Amino acid sequence: MKNKRWQFCNVVRVGADFRQLWSFAAGRNGFNLSQEQTIPVADPLPEKLVAKDWKAVFQPKLNIAFLPVDQVFLRVIHLPTSSFDETVSMVELQLEKLSPLPVTHIAWSIYVMPQSVDNLQTVIVIMVARGLVDDMLGQLESQGYLADRIEVPMIDQLQATPIAEDGAWIYPTSNDETNFTGLVGWWHNGALRNLGLIHVPADGNSASALKEQLLQMAWAGELEGWLTSSPRWHLVAGETTAAKWQEMFQTWLGRSVEVIPPLAPAALAALTANRAAKSSDKATIIPPEYTSRYHQQYVDRLWMRILGAVVAVYVFAVLIYIATSEYQDYRAQGVEQQMQGLSASYTNALQLKARMEILQDRQALKYASLNCWKTVAELLPENLTITSMEFRNGRSLSLNGTGPAGQDALATDFSEALQKAKMSDRPDQPLFQRVDLPIIQRGPGGGITWRLGAELARGEDEQ
Numbered sequence: 001m002k003n004k005r006w007q008f009c010n011v012v013r014v015g016a017d018f019r020q021l022w023s024f025a026a027g028r029n030g031f032n033l034s035q036e037q038t039i040p041v042a043d044p045l046p047e048k049l050v051a052k053d054w055k056a057v058f059q060p061k062l063n064i065a066f067l068p069v070d071q072v073f074l075r076v077i078h079l080p081t082s083s084f085d086e087t088v089s090m091v092e093l094q095l096e097k098l099s100p101l102p103v104t105h106i107a108w109s110i111y112v113m114p115q116s117v118d119n120l121q122t123v124i125v126i127m128v129a130r131g132l133v134d135d136m137l138g139q140l141e142s143q144g145y146l147a148d149r150i151e152v153p154m155i156d157q158l159q160a161t162p163i164a165e166d167g168a169w170i171y172p173t174s175n176d177e178t179n180f181t182g183l184v185g186w187w188h189n190g191a192l193r194n195l196g197l198i199h200v201p202a203d204g205n206s207a208s209a210l211k212e213q214l215l216q217m218a219w220a221g222e223l224e225g226w227l228t229s230s231p232r233w234h235l236v237a238g239e240t241t242a243a244k245w246q247e248m249f250q251t252w253l254g255r256s257v258e259v260i261p262p263l264a265p266a267a268l269a270a271l272t273a274n275r276a277a278k279s280s281d282k283a284t285i286i287p288p289e290y291t292s293r294y295h296q297q298y299v300d301r302l303w304m305r306i307l308g309a310v311v312a313v314y315v316f317a318v319l320i321y322i323a324t325s326e327y328q329d330y331r332a333q334g335v336e337q338q339m340q341g342l343s344a345s346y347t348n349a350l351q352l353k354a355r356m357e358i359l360q361d362r363q364a365l366k367y368a369s370l371n372c373w374k375t376v377a378e379l380l381p382e383n384l385t386i387t388s389m390e391f392r393n394g395r396s397l398s399l400n401g402t403g404p405a406g407q408d409a410l411a412t413d414f415s416e417a418l419q420k421a422k423m424s425d426r427p428d429q430p431l432f433q434r435v436d437l438p439i440i441q442r443g444p445g446g447g448i449t450w451r452l453g454a455e456l457a458r459g460e461d462e463q
Helices: 084-098 130-142 154-160 206-224 239-253 265-278 288-379 408-420
Strands: 008-014 018-027 030-040 061-066 073-080 106-117 120-129 149-151 167-175 179-188 191-201 233-236 258-260 385-392 396-403 432-435 439-442 448-456
Touching (some): 008 130, 008 265, 018 265, 061 265, 073 084, 073 191, 084 106, 084 120, 106 130, 106 154, 120 130, 130 149, 149 265, 154 167, 154 265, 167 206, 167 239, 179 206, 179 239, 288 385, 288 408, 288 448, 396 408, 408 432, 408 448
Parallel strands (some): 008 061, 233 258
Antiparallel strands (some): 008 018, 106 120, 167 179, 385 396, 396 448, 439 448
């Protein structure tokens, strides 16, 4: 976890009536506060901020939940300086002696203070009842908040408090109508020696109860050998809270104690967020089965969303295909209707064309037959007569005739004259494409009968 580049971080603190939510974004020097919200318990947490979607794959988001210090067991031990994993192993060997509950009934973690004295490191052992952790995580899950870490912000307040002398620093944690609760940290020779909770009843005996509990801690320090002089008292609290505690010290000591302002809640949340982002994945109170389940839920939800997106894209593509098909069908129907309209017009045009061709054929046949008749009449020799003239298909001409005996050459000359005949409208074009030689037969009286055929050079299409 310490090697992961967190881009966003959410810190939530659950109270009796409301929840405080701080949202941070990664900056050059750590997390920077982006927004702060106070949300009633009955209202849901903003899903857009706390939920993890597909963007968390590329921009990891860290969710932290605050655990009140009055629900935690804190112990301070000093161990030889070593790596974090070795320190965890050394603490685990002493856990049964340190824990007020059976080891199987707690969730625990450690925090190694940066100060070391005489080659000994100061380790704060954090122990929480397992049932309390389960209840807290279940409550957060019901609100859509899947916590990556559970942190005790008082650790960061301890670290941020300037320590200039030996003595006891008291951190009030709650001031209800019946009880004053505070954490007491004992420092000697620049090292944290002990942490303990005090509970002072809010009645007329509060000063004596405070005195009794603090002196018991001091006697325990004397027995352990690290407290060798009368302690100096310090109070880390705001003005309103400090005023209530100063009354008890005034009654007990006859004087006030030094007051140190605590960090603002947002600044404390920022310190916790930056510390948690750099901490080892072993330094967490959350049991590993919760972390595994949350990760699996995130992966499953991510796959389901990807699958849903694929299905949505597929459905969209199918709808586009159907819409395109319908549009093409609509266009095809329009084209078919146009074709039907054009077909009727085309049929009418063909009919008109056929009629026109018939009329043109008639006109061509009329003039072609007249031209043939005129040419035959002009070129027919005087001694020859025509008995029949047949004009077929506007192209072929058949002539039958008679002549006196011995005039065979006249029929041949007539055939040659027809071959040389020109069109009346085109003098350079022959009238006949082909003229057959005449077929001559002699009759019983000595006369001749002749027959010839000719084919016009142009038909009705050219006419």
